[in-house]
Amino acid sequence: MIRGPARSPRGVLALLAVATATGSTGLAAGGTAGALLGAELGGSSAAAGFPVALLVVGSAGGAMLVSAETGRGRRGRGLALGYLIGAAGAIVVILAAAARSFPLLLIGSVVLGVANSSVFMARYAALAVRRAEGGGLALGAVFAGTAAGAVLSPLLLGPAGAAAEAAGLPGPTGLYLVAVVAFGLAALMFMAASSPRMPLLGRAAPVLSGPGVAAPSAARVLGGLRGHRARTALVTLAVANFVMVALMTVAPVRMMGGGQGLEPIGVIVALHVAGMFAPSPISGHLVDRLGAHAVLTLGWVLLLAVSLTGLLVSVHGTLAMAIHLLVLGVGWNCGIVAGSALLAAAVPGGLRPHAEGAGEVVMQLAAMLGAPVASLITAAAGYPAYSLAGACLSLGALLYCHRSRRTE
Template structure:
């Protein structure tokens, strides 16, 4: 941590930090190293995230015996995600990315272990507390994408976010297809079948945290802020703890970015949460549900390899509008899909994943563009609170909508909100807000 920094022209920074300030080559090397570490951690994090997504709603339905409460799993875990996102952002701003991200992954792992224990002793209280802690893993998976942007240039930010996210694909694709295997393993050790994937989630989150804690050195956020301040020659360098002058946020970019992220999250969570429940209601097995969900989760993350460069080349708002168009089509397909057609259900969730991916990366790039380094991590944590809360409301409402109407009504509602997203993005992008 930086504890003693004098004027830029009479520098007294630690030697290791001064080396990075003076050497663009070392800066580029650290940028690449940071991306590699984040990519490895995200592979494990993706497995932890998707294990719970695949069977969480089914586990709640099984424990509480009602389809209308199936969305509570996502609601509770995303409340946990919201609560921890702010703390992870604060930790990252004060102590660096390594502390914040590692903490979040470890808490997610503890939550997953708690879910398994709760099912063993049939404790609803422990179950929901554990889901809350499990949400920390979700928040961290999202916050980790920011670490790759700290040393990225304006023209690299979309690509940096995409590289951090695409690495989640491996875990995201593998994890849902291990549902049957983990269920059998759970049976063999006396744990309820549906709790099996949470055993995988616990191990995956803890491994992700260890990768970050051990290897994410030096801190990319500290280095990037020191470099930025040295270039600007504004006098005393700010550290990650200090804030000597009021930072200026680009309001227009901030508002558009957060709007894109929140609305795409709301639509995606609603339809994703109820798809496994809808499939189970129409007699699909766990293997088929796992396959469809792996396609969805894979397309949430794998397109990032293309999305980031597209965002950097064609602009943030164009890709955001494309996100809204894809989500509209996804909702329409979902509404008119025959309930026994695994092919059209797969198309629905594939489009849902791609639309969410476009929205998250374009929105994230706008958010990073709009916030100065001195408050970036803290601001990102605050934004992710609202991002998670949108998922909380969406997850809770989705079960109620399906229980009292239908999956088709839920899908059409998603299309309407996605159309609203397109209108809002176009209006704000043409406004005079600064």
């Protein structure tokens, strides 16, 4: 039985938000620092996308791990295990930087990515708190909690980089040191929160642990994902993540090539991350009030606009790049919050853990493709060339979602 404040869904959501905020402090290690370290160890800006691409391979594997544990009634254990594996990956990357080994960096990036799936899949635990009504707002509340750590993470690029350089390591390695601590603490918090005997944190145990459900057949899972709403959700999660990850893979490298230092890059990335997570209570509330499709449309309009402005924005302009990447984050947020809520509502309860895992795998596979593609296109033809490709993808997804809505 849940006692005390956690009888209220708000108490459980607060616990989930704090644990996820802790883990999300390590997010910038694989994204921002991974791209910079990849360019340094790989000897070319074209190599920046490969650590990010392999990071999302690990994230896809982590999503399967977490969804499998959720189906067995061990959601909290799955999230904790993902964080522990990710912390081990951060240690491997630090060793790769010390040895100046690009192949070892790629191996560590795969293992590190498992923790990223734990950061993002905690949003579905929020939907488990409130399924019937207010689900979008609950998802947004936990997603917004992610903002605290995720915004702090790139801001540590400069200070952590100075500490890493003092130890004789490349500057971007500093964020991997942060990730070891952040992922380790998050793992301990989710393990504690999964035990009803644990004071305070154990109040979230009914959400994070409980009786599992029989594993459905692959045919049943695929059948549940063939409906219009489920397909629209999967397209949204995939394309929104493709556009965002691709742009954010090349933007820090291009800014550094344009003369920007680590600290201003860290501030700009922090603003982008704030755009990714901070609006979540608002976008979640809009999903509950207006419906997921309305929020999806808003997201695609923003992603289309930011891609088009990428044709004109200069990597040398700090303010212009800050606004450009902030709007990119807000557009991504609308797509992911609405797409996640739509996906969870589109399938029966017994299929939800597997649908959640499928949605996360689709997101990560899209990002895995987007990161190296954006790096290669930008290296060959410049930042505006990929911006045009992102605009075409966003417009196509907008038209697809509109058509799907009309056929329901």
